[in-house]
Amino acid sequence: MQRYSGFGLAKHALSHHENWERQWRNPTPKKQYDVIIVGGGGHGLATAYYLAKEHGVKNVAVVEKGWLGGGNTARNTTIVRSNYLWDEAAALYEHSMKLWEGLSQDLNYNVMFSQRGVMNLAHTLQDMRDVQRRVNANRLNGIDSVVLTPEEIQEIVPVMDCSKNARYPILGASWQPRAGVARHDAVAWGFARAADALGVDILQNTEVTGFKIRDGRVYGVHTNRGDIEAKTVGCVAAGNSGVLAKMAGFKLPLESHPLQALVSEPLKPVLDTVVMSNHVHGYISQTDKGDLVIGAGIDGYNGYGQRGSYPTVEHTLQAIVEMFPIFSRVRMNRQWGGIVDTCPDACPILSATPVKGLFFNCGWGTGGFKATPGSGNVFAWTLAKNQAHPLAAPFSIDRFHTGALVDEHGAAGVAH
């Protein structure tokens, strides 16, 4: 692998950029691998990378039906934070956060992880109780988190309306300084390039059409490019997980919903942090390119159409203009929808399945992007050792039968 650096860039410039290498190969599928990862999004590529890097399992195929990183990796609002309420979720996301903090250097690919802080606003007394509960829990879990007063909030976000005469005045906020945003596409590309360099085959335009299962154990997959064998198969297919599970003969407690987002036209820097409000339903940050990236709520119905309902967008922008009246004359450039696979408790599934050797990593709901390195890291461990990583253990499918949910819907009330 060519190492990327400023010096290297200059060298290539002098040769008119004619000598850049491919960032990843376009290999022909082998008949057999040690591990097959189904799904070439951020999580799948990260899983492959950590399998190769940390567990020495390099004979790995990542099978992707479209283009790598083309699912929710390409369609999210790029927020990275770890200030989750419950211990189990907080531990998993904080594990991820620590990986984010060295990711660009580890991958030798600048994923532009910008630790500009994430603020979750509170507009009601109950919001404030929830903020305090979460911040206290975060601190005892070793996660940086503080409660801000309206005055402190105004100082960090001078352009927000923090006045008392708003419909739902801002009473306070939680604030995680280490949280921030990253360049979503670069995360997929960085993992792909690094995994490829370690020998992982990334098979794009390769669609899994079924599993090879015998005696309750998986030994490969059928694809549109022929059968591929492996004794361990990890599915990391987000919104399509339910469809894959059906192929393998079982159901998952998942529903796939549209989640919409939108961007404004590019503007000069005006917002230096990430602001989220669950109460008025909107969240916003500004990219390095200058676009305001705005997230909307999940649409209530199931949908794979990468479209959602227009009123959701209206309500979101109403919330944004309520918080930022100065953005009323700014213009919305583009809107789109992702497909989020959500579990009843708003937490993921990282689990063995009724089929031996077949594992699923899914159900990340709105938390998928921020979990990318952690999810891959923990799932790689699980696949390599054929047993749940301690951080993954609470997220087994069993919990929906025992009742041991990790209910992030509850007091946390914080999605995205």
Next chain:
Amino acid sequence: MFLIYCPYCEEHREEEEFHPKGQAHIARPADPEACSDEEWGDYLFFRDNPRGIHHELWVHAVGCRKFFNITRNTVSYEILETYRMGEQPRFTAEYPEGKPAEKKSAAAKEVAQQEGVKA
């Protein structure tokens, strides 16, 4: 934004008047105490999540407040039919063009519905 035919109001209404309530035809086990934990968990949490034809429960929340079912394609978002509680869908994954045998009975039902109240 969907345009949804309410089978009780007997006209199309904007999606803003409705709430989706998850998968249709989820019957509560008749004897919950006799269910295993597995069966109870399945009833509570496990749903079909198809790419394609799906049967959903909706409520005409701002309107007649009746619950009813929608058969909808989850990719194209086309609504193939809406039908009242207690009725069965004509369009299914197995019969995406409609169950042939039931076309007649559906028509008969419509006549019955139209009789309604003698005003």
Next chain:
Amino acid sequence: MSEQTATWYNLYDARPQVEVPAESPLAWSYHHSGRPAVGEKSRVVLRERDMAGHLILRGGAIVLDEAVRQVLGFGLPGRPNTLTRDESGERSVQWLSPDEWLVIVPGGEEFALEKRLREALGDAHTAIVNVSGGQTLIELSGEKARELLMKSTPYDVHPEAFPVGKGVTTVFAKANLILRRPTEERWELVLRRSFADYLYRWILDAGAEYAIGVEG
């Protein structure tokens, strides 16, 4: 009414027998937001018909239809989303759902009506619920009334889609209400008490460009 029905349902006249001050759900709004005068330029006029009697009927259509006919002299509307009225137009019955109707009568008549309906219904189960304090009725008229409605509700208010005699429950701004069209020139809006101020402010705001005036 049979003795049994009397023990089955709590029949209750919520209206005082003596004169006491009463406030419509819009009392605060008139006080706080005022009532723009109706003028020559007013292309929308709002008028409240306050203190009317509002009853919700729930039950089987056939039984109720008979009872309503007997008591009010006209039957239930036969089709969804329609209303029937007596000749004076002061009493109306509106379809709300296959087993639910809204009856509006002049204020003070509602309890007598409820009693007579109960009598007419005998043992048949029907719910009759007095909601006269929970909602109020306003009328909108004027050449721009329809356009004001278009600003506010996604329901199609074009005469083709909304002929006289129609009534629907629908979304209005960020609340919901009952919208009806008893006559060619007039629209009626039935507002829930707690949302009345919001809706009033919305209507004044949306009507400003038509110089909306409030009568009364």
Next chain:
Amino acid sequence: MSQSLKQPNRLKEGGRIDRARRLSFTYNGKTYQGHAGDTLASALLANGVDVVNRSFKYSRPRGIVAAGAEEPNALVQLGSNEAAQVPNVRATQQALFDGLVARSTNGWPNVQRDAMSLVGKLGGRFMPPGFYYKTFMAPASMWMTYEKFIRKGAGLGRSPMERDPDSYDHLNQHCDLLVIGAGPAGLAAALTAARAGARVILCDEQEELGGSLLDSRELLDDRPAAQWAEQAVAELAECANVTLLPRTTANGYHDHHFVTLHERRTEHLGETAPTVDGVRSTRSRMHRVRAGQVLLATGAHERPLVYAGNDVPGNLVAGAVSTYIRRYGVVPGNRLVLSVSNDHAYRAALDWDEAGREVVAIVDARRHPDGELVEQARARGIRIIEGSAVIEAKGDKRVSGARVATIDAEAFTVTGQAETLACDTIASSGGYSPVIHLASHTGARPTWNEEILGFVPSLVKGVHAAGSARGVHDLAGGLADGMAKAREALTALGRSADAIELPRADVIREGQACALYQVPHEKPTLRAPKQFVDLQNDVTAAAIELATREGFESIEHVKRYTAMGFGTDQGKLGNINGMAIAARCLGKSIPEVGTTVFRPNYTPVTFGAIVGRHCRDLFDPERYTALHQWHVEHGAEFEDVGQWKRPWYFPRTVDGKKESMDEAVARECLAVREKVGILDASTLGKIDIQGPDAREFLGRIYTNKWAKLAPGRARYGLMCKDDGMLMDDGTTSCLAENHFLMTTTTGGAAGVMEWLELWHQTEWPELDVTFTSVTDQWATMTVTGPEARKLLGEITDIDLDRDAFKFMDWREGKVADVPARVFRISFTGELAYEINVQANYAMHVWKTLFEHGEKYGLTPYGTETMHVLRAEKGFIIAGQDTDGSVTPEDLGMQWAIGYDKPNSWVGKRALSRPDTRRTDRKQLVGLRPKDPSVVLEEGAQIVFDPDHAIPMPMVGHVTSSYYSPTLKSGFALAVVKGGHQRMGETVYLPMVDGKTHAAEIVGTIFVDPKGERQNV
């Protein structure tokens, strides 16, 4: 400030501008003149302004390229004052008005001499696509600093920093047929449908309806085409069933033919909306259209050719040249070289020639062009250079020449010696791309049509495309197509439309176009001077080639890696060229490389227009009780509970000093415990339940028993979801044998109502029971405290004797002459009466209570005091002490669970799952801080071992915590693991400030554990 009165490029005559109306405007601090009917772009061109911007990445000077929505360069910052600022306005779509003030978006100190251009010139080479990903990584700690500089350089315009002075609104529209685009196909379609009596909406993004007819060279019925357009528009305007919307862009196509149309109502009049008759107009309006059928007559965008230096000001697309000449009377230069791949574009040269300026040459990539327009050009003596193309534009801030050479398009090589033609304008045309954006919004993937060399829309049911929008580019064909498609649409609706008589159009024979996208250069693409594909994002052909070399093979990867198409123009000019280049590099055909997916919006839309009236004090409903005015007049501070405004506390002002909340609450608490207080409890949800099976239903939906509740009695009930977790609580009273009144929490009211209906309609339809919300019907006043009986006794005819009217009884009677239902329910632990009256009479009753209450010390209290009092009694608040993970057992409410009821009520089965059977679940307990002066923080986490290292195992948290003026101590409710078995144990609460509080686990009832006070 300098002034320019001359308009050097304005023709003496022609165009649709109003020459009598001169408008003056300011651009980059200089004042210019234009005319009514101009766009800002046409006025700038008329004034000879070449450089209108600096490019995003390389800071290269840029000029106006196009005449409409596809313009990538001419983005300006509009506004003379801070509040009126609008960033990124496309000058080609901004109508000129008198006094308009604009600046170019980029460029410092100005667009002519830009400091950053040096960086672009020198550093351009060091900024290939994806360069950020490859650098700025070391040292890791520096990234946030690098990022600051990157951000500063990025962005286009700037946000206003003041509140928008304007307002916006929505108009919900419904129609049989929505026609988008009022060119030939759209007008023909609208006329067809209108004459058939259908409800029609016709919109067009331009200032005037007519589309390409407005600048067409062609005749209709032997008159200029524009005249026919005017006549058609006039006819449509007379139709009651037609809504005409000029200046209205269809920006998003949503499901089931819901289309949003953005009407710019006043942007052509001024930077803020004008006031008419004392009422300020809305600045713009969003039409939310639900259409039966939709006809897309959106026309086509011309594709420029990609050649070296194609971004130097003076390079335009050919059609724009015609538009500026014919519509605005502006010739954007003196000496034109036209580089084309098709006949259609010859019109630009003919128009230029007729404007009296020099056409240096037409360079045609085809070997033997032979269409009618070619013949016309030849006949005028215009030089036509065949089999060739402009391979490079020369010049810096304005084109100075065109290098022309023979090329082999298929082999992608220059085959001959280049010749340099002196000129100041190069217009190019590589063909026409149907505007498929809206069809693409529906999720339908467009398909490549080799014949027209463009993508044509795929159409879902109910959508039709006509004219250029589907590749029918000739005038006669477009008119006929519009009519035919309108008839098809009406047929699909079950209506019909007769054919209409269309105007006669000349048929112009055009030769076959050739496929040309990127023009070859003598040097390979990576070494040639920059050939721009996406001008707004500075994406070059070399960048696309490099991306494919690096393994980005999907067009989506190419776009994302290079940023192609991500600008505010969404790649209207560049995307197809970019795909063609990617296809060439990958050795594939264009359709193999993929299609491009467009998303809303077609052109950017002001947030305000999407928000509409739902802002400021109309952002969200505020729900008020019947007593709101009294609360306001008595100085209440309000708490938001759901959409309700509830009095939080009633601070008094004594000697000019207003009480703090703590002071007010302490006073209110003591008033209730010692005298009598009153609470407006009207916001509680109330549901009237009737039917022979009402009791059975309650028994199934609540956890506790209802079989024996007699009329006249009330009972507290818990409601769970079927997962066993508490959902809501409240009291339900038996009004008569088949008649109950249920109360719910304030926030839970709507949810509970729907919940009851859900179970009734879907699971138990056999139960004969109905539910009616009466939340708004009844106002509820809670009179509570030792003096409550005395006070109420003064104004009621109800026998309040403790034995006649017991705790948990309800009675009916009169209060202050008003019929009332009075419930002896207590949420404070004191003697309490909840008075329910019809809401219209509530104010009278409330005021009467105060008239009589003064002598008893009647004190109004709010939610905060209510919370303290109920917590002292261990009463929970669903949603505060519970969070969706708490069962009734966790709350220690086994007394409210009917384990032996005959049915499996909602939630029962779930209570016996392994996790809900655990004995170490978090359970509700009381906490007494060891230091009574401490009020624990709500949300504080509880640990057993405060010395444990981080991460510290947490065993619960504080759910409610207050200072009790009665106990003269802080106290709290909390959930603690296995708490019910830990009475008397000490737990710890480590706080943010470093302090750790200790507290004892106690029962949840702090005041009057035996419940004697409420039972007096």
